[in-house]
Amino acid sequence: MKVTEIGERSFVERLCQRLTRRFGWDPRLKVGPGDDAAVVSVGDCLVVLTVDGQIEGVHFRRSWMPFYDLGWKAVAISISDLTSMGARPLCLLLSVALSGEETLEELDQLYDGAADACLRFSCLFVGGDTSKSGDGLWVVSTALGLVNGSFWTRSGGKDGDRLIVTGSLGEAAAGLLLLEKAVGTNNDPCVLRFRRPEPPADLLPLLRSFSLHAAIDISDGLVLDASRLAFSSGLEAVIDLPSVPLSKSLKEACRLLDHNPLPLALTGGEDYQLLMAVSASDADAVVTAITQFGGSATVIGSLRQGTPGAVIGRDQEGKPVRLSGGYQHF
């Protein structure tokens, strides 16, 4: 059977089980394959590790993606994974494969974008490697973060928890559509969101003062990532559709695109916002604290007993609708 036949999610679940059987027994391994990042104990510290690739023709096209932004984004998506585990960034490595036809100026921009993102998120750029690529350009970033004491995983959600999302959703997906369809301008806020994601790492000190039960970053769309969190927690997720935060920028882009904003917010992906499961009694306080800090957050639903990993939408009239979709490579 081919990977395309079994599909990405089943393939990854199967792989994680195989690897966990072989390495999961080690007491130094606190979180193994299958979450946003791994957690390993190093002396008195808990180190959080994550890796992500940006591949030409898969994640981006060179004509849409300035080199600076590619460097920025490669770093930012790894910072997003660290944030979702509750880890502050420590350092980062960048593995870059090139055709060799790139100019020094283009590669300076790539590394400047990566270095600026590292500085933005208080992360040291400590090394990497360069190589010839068979075809196209790709950038793989590995980030290492630290947690003090506790960390968050996808699996800690409890029955009755509220689901809170930071920021607003769907803008990056709208930005990608604007680029694909050559609609609007290069300065559209949605295009910027697609090219230079800003994971809510600044919220970490504040969020760590609450007892979050579970967290995941929204990289493949709210529905798919809510499903992952719910599945890992053995629960189902309910999403109150009218609550899903849609920005003015998204609505304007969707007018240009003649597209409904809600599906982009639900399944578009590349939001790099945080989805958290918090006890019902804490939810309002978390939202208020984030707002007072200058950020934004919304209670968009809850977790409950049911089919693990199912995601149920509730429309304006409260009618349930089973949700699916999201970005999967295979």
Added chain:
Amino acid sequence: MKVTEIGERSFVERLCQRLTRRFGWDPRLKVGPGDDAAVVSVGDCLVVLTVDGQIEGVHFRRSWMPFYDLGWKAVAISISDLTSMGARPLCLLLSVALSGEETLEELDQLYDGAADACLRFSCLFVGGDTSKSGDGLWVVSTALGLVNGSFWTRSGGKDGDRLIVTGSLGEAAAGLLLLEKAVGTNNDPCVLRFRRPEPPADLLPLLRSFSLHAAIDISDGLVLDASRLAFSSGLEAVIDLPSVPLSKSLKEACRLLDHNPLPLALTGGEDYQLLMAVSASDADAVVTAITQFGGSATVIGSLRQGTPGAVIGRDQEGKPVRLSGGYQHF
């Protein structure tokens, strides 16, 4: 100017300077870009980090490289970088990009090879990511290791130091030629060496009992890596050509290939052996200790004042010959 015009070595040196200017001031960063691995302090620990890619059509062809061996090799080359810094392996992440046409069996073999190499080198396999590739298959491994107290870099070599190399050289390059020319058998020891490198990580506890001045792993050929070590140490390297260790397997493969073994040992690359600079008074003791441990090591030359990074060969009659060559991507 394009990367292919400036060349890999100059490009990487330029890049390391730019990054060191921006991040080198941080006291947590002990070794930044430009060595085999980065060293960062984490609490009371020194963490060593390295990343390496294996790219189809660049580092391997699928017809030559069984999936199991690809997984093994991706891990082993990262372990080699850790070894050259004096670090014992702690954990590893694997980033894999696939066409999607691979079968589950093939990918099981890939991950089994990686997992077995991790177990072989006492390294935890803690995570990674999978993605669709634009074209072909590639595997990027990031390894994290630990050093107690001191570590080795390329830059500590001293005037008069002896250069010691572990194992024998050129076999992997001969194995690659056997595969390229479809000469010999798939079980040739040189083919095995190409597919399943065995970095001398087991020697670490023994080597750490000596005072090594500098070390580098031989990935791009003895001459190029000796040049890197010598350049970083501000010295030139002299290599006593009759001393370069050539195995029986290499000589036999070279008979089949009608090829001179010495150039393969000097510039073939992918040896994943260790090149060390040791004081003249310690050199014999280091070689003896490695031999008594069941390994092999040879004094092949020395460091001296001269043109930094120059590599001078000395032939049977002691006549000097300027050496160059080795694997560079651009």
